Amino acid sequence: DAGVTQSPTHLIKTRGQHVTLRCSPISGHKSVSWYQQVLGQGPQFIFQYYEKEERGRGNFPDRFSARQFPNYSSELNVNALLLGDSALYLCASSSGDTINEKLFFGSGTQLSVL
């Protein structure tokens, strides 16, 4: 079975630009979460979507937005990029069962903002 797939794997942008990152969850999983991992730190929660609805949001500015599609894939959008947005962006897939939820991560998109 395919795991969580993310695209693109690497991306270089300049300050002020906009970026869209994409994620396909594990087959049968209905929830997608997005995390930002800065070099040398643990991942930080950005969003969780379940059945196309936002279930949770982390402490990130409104420049960050996301959505989930009927096939449960998801996009993360970041507007007006800043140098500090350079990070590994991770997508995680889960069943959506909050009682015993386990997250499975993709390999991430490495975003560099110049």
Added chain:
Amino acid sequence: QKEVEQDPGPLSVPEGAIVSLNCTYSNSAFQYFMWYRQYSRKGPELLMYTYSSGNKEDGRFTAQVDKSSKYISLFIRDSQPSDSATYLCAMRYSSASKIIFGSGTRLSIRP
């Protein structure tokens, strides 16, 4: 004060040694505790998942949770060079969607 504290290392041990990795946390409301392994340029891989206090064993890995001390541990027996990676502790509340990670400990196993 961070919600989850983890020594960043690096930690270097010889092959075959027992490795002990630890995290402390500040909020007693955490109910689910996890350990992830992350290789360079890869996403985190779930190793252990435990609910509340107690021990859980899976092959060479043992996870311990002591909620009274707000302290969790991961033990790796018979460590192998392939265990060289960054280990992230993580936890969440029972009803919350987000997982809170430690900063990770870099582990190197010397052949």
